[in-house]
Amino acid sequence: MARRPSSAPPIEEVLLALADAAWTGTVVVVQPRFRRRLFLEGGTLVGVASENPTEWLGQFLVGASLIDEEQLRQGLAGQEAAAVPLGVVLERSGAVDAAQLDRVLTAQAREVVCALFETPPLEVRTQDGVLPASHPRGLRLPLPELILEGIRRRIRRREVEGCLGGLEVVPRRVSSLEPPGLDAQAQRVLAAVDGSRDLEEIGLACHLPTFWVAEIVLRGVEAGFLAVRPAAAGPAEMSDELVLERAEELVTEGEFKRAWDLLRPLRSRPTHRDTFDHMEELLQRMETAVNRRGIGGSLVPRRLAAADAADRPLEPEVAYVLSRINGSWTLRQIQQIVPLEALHFAVIVDALVRRGLVELVDPSATPGGG
Template sequence: MPGLSGDFATMPLRDAVSYLGNRRSSGVLRIQRPGVFKELTLSQGAVISASSNQPREFLGQFLINMGHLTEDQLGRAFETQRVTDMLLGKILVMQGIIPEPTVQNTLNLKFREMLLDAFQWGEGEFLFEAKHVVALGEGLDVRVDLQDIHREGEFRETAWQAIRAVFPSGKARLVVDERRLPESRQPGSRDEKLVTHIKEGMTIDEMALALHASDFYLYQRLYALYRQDAVKVREDPPPSPAAPPTPAPTIIGSESPVEEILQAARMFLDNCNFRDAEALARRAYEVAPSPQTAELLKSAETSLHEALRLLLMDPAQVPSLLLPQAQLKTMPLSAPERYLLSRINGTRDVAAIIRVSPIHELDALKYFQGFVDSGFVKLTPV
C-alpha cells in the first residue's frame, strides 16, 4: 500500500486507524489541524513511536501526572538531555529515577492518548506514508496495536457523552463532599491533589494544568466521583447586572478586510514589531485560513518567539511576584496564567518554569511578558 490521505470530513480518523490496523501497515502517520501536529510511527499495525507539538502530550507530563516524576526531577532530566542529546525515557531509566517498565507503560499511555485525543477533533487532516520502519519510542520497545486504540475510541465516544452531560465546560468550578470520598485516599495521591484543587476553587481547566493531566483521565475521575455523590458542579450566583457597555476602541484587524490585515501584519513584521505582527497574522489566519495566511503566521510566530526568548530567557532571569497571592486569586486570569503564576517561587528562572509546563513555549513567553507589562511580576537576572 503506497499511502493514504484525507480529511476528517471525508474519512474520520478512527476509520483510517482501523483501516491501517486491519492491514498491519508500517510507515508514518501524520495528523494535523491548525496549530496541532502529531506524528506516529507504525510497524505491522502497531504504534512504536510518537511525537506531538502539544506539551501536554510529552512523556514528562504523563509521568508527572501519574506521580512517577516531579517538576524538579523533570527539569534536571532536561538539563541532562540538553548536554547528552539522549531521549528522555532513556535518561530517566539510566539515572535510576524511574524503572524501565514504568517508562514503557507510560509511553503506551502516551501513544494511545495522542490518537484518542485526535478522534475528538471536528476537523483535521491525515497522511500515511508506507515505509519500512525500525524506530523505537524513547529507545524502548513499546508497541500499541491500532485495533486496540480503535476499540478504546468507541468506548470513549459513549463515555464523553455522559461526562459532558455533567461537566459541559472546563470553566466549571466544583464542590466536594469529603464524607463520600473513598476512604483509601492516600496523602499525596492524585485524588488527594484533586480534592485540594477543588477546595481551592480551581476550574477544571486549571486543575488539568496543575495536575499535568490529559483531559479524558481527569474528566473520567471527576465523573466517577460525581457518580458517588462526592463531587458536583458548583452553583455560583448569577453575575450582577452589568453596566451599559462603553464603546470598545477600534482594533486593527477586527473589521478590516483580510488583505488589509495582512498588509498591516507585514508592515509590523518589517518594522520588528513582532507582537502586533503575530496578533494580526493570527487574526488573518482565523478569518481566512490559507497557505498565504498560514505562512505569514508562522513567520510572525517564529520572529516573536526568538525576540521573547532573548528578552526573557537569555540571559536567565528569575521572576518574582509583585502582588500578593490573595489578590491574584480574585483577578480574572486564564487557566494558563494562573498555572504559570503559581510556579513562581523566587528560585526558578523563566526557562525552568516553562520547560516543565504543559503550555506551549511561545504562549508561555507571551504570558510572562504580559505579567511584566501589567506589573504582576518583575524579573531579576541570575
C-alpha cells in the same frame, strides 16, 4: 466566504486500513489545536509524538507521581546534553525503573491515540517508510485494539460533556464529604478544585490530561460533593467571525494573553478550515511579537516585589507559572516542566512582565553569569 470543513476521512478508517496493510511509516494528524504523529511498523504502533505538552512523557511521569518537577528538569537537561531519550536518562539515573517506564510509555501512547478520536481531523497525512531514529523499546501496540479504545473514548467524551455541560467548566466543592476509596490521582485532582480553576487548569496543576480530570470531576458530581459552572460567558456565545475579529484587535493592541484566552475555546472544538487558518495566522503574529519583546529561553525571570501584592487576582494558569519562578531557572527550563504550549507559556510571561510582576534578566550580563 467560509470554506468547507475538512474532508479528511474518519481516523478509524485510516488506521484500520494501515493495520490491514501492515504498513510502516508515520501518520501525521492535524486537529484544530494540536498535531500528533503515530509511528507504525508492520501496522503496529511503536511510538507517538504530540504537540500537546500534557501528552509528553515527562508530564505522564510527574502525573503518575513517579518523579517531581525538579527531577524532570534534570532529566530534560540530561536528555539535551547526551542526545538520548528522556526515559533512558531517567532510568539510568535511577529515577524510574524499567517496569515503571514501560507502563508509562504505554499509557502515553494510548492517550495520544485516544485523543485523535475526540475531535475530527482537519488533515491526515502518511509518510511511507518514515520512522524516527529511535522509538520506545518494546512498545508494540496492535492498532485494532487502539481503534476500539479510541471509539470508546469518543463515545465517553460525549457522555461526559453531556453530564457536565461541556468540558469548559469550573468545578467547586458543595460538600466536605468524599467517597471512600479515592486513588492518589483523584485525591490530587480534588485538592486542586478551588472554585476558580477550570478542568484544563486543574490538569495543568496536576500534570494530567484534561479528559482524565473531567472523568474524576464527573464522579464527584455524581456522588454529590462537587458541582460545576460554565468557565466563562461571552466568547462561547459569539460567532467564530466575531471571536476572530476581536482577537485580531487584541493582537494589534499587543494584548496577547487576552487574545489567547479568547481563541482558546475556538481552538478546542471542530471548526472550518478557514477559521483554523485564520487562527494559525494570528498565533504566528503573536509568536513573532513576543519574540521581538525578548521573551527568550535563555533569560531568567525574577519575581518583583509587586508579585506578592498584585493589583488584581491572577488567573490560575498565570499564578501557576509565577509559582515556578525561583530566580535561577531560565524560561526554557520552566517551560519544559510545565504542560503548556510554548506560545501559551510565552504570552503568560509577557503578561507578567507587562503587569510589573516579573523582570527578565540575562544571566550572562550579571555578576557571576555565564
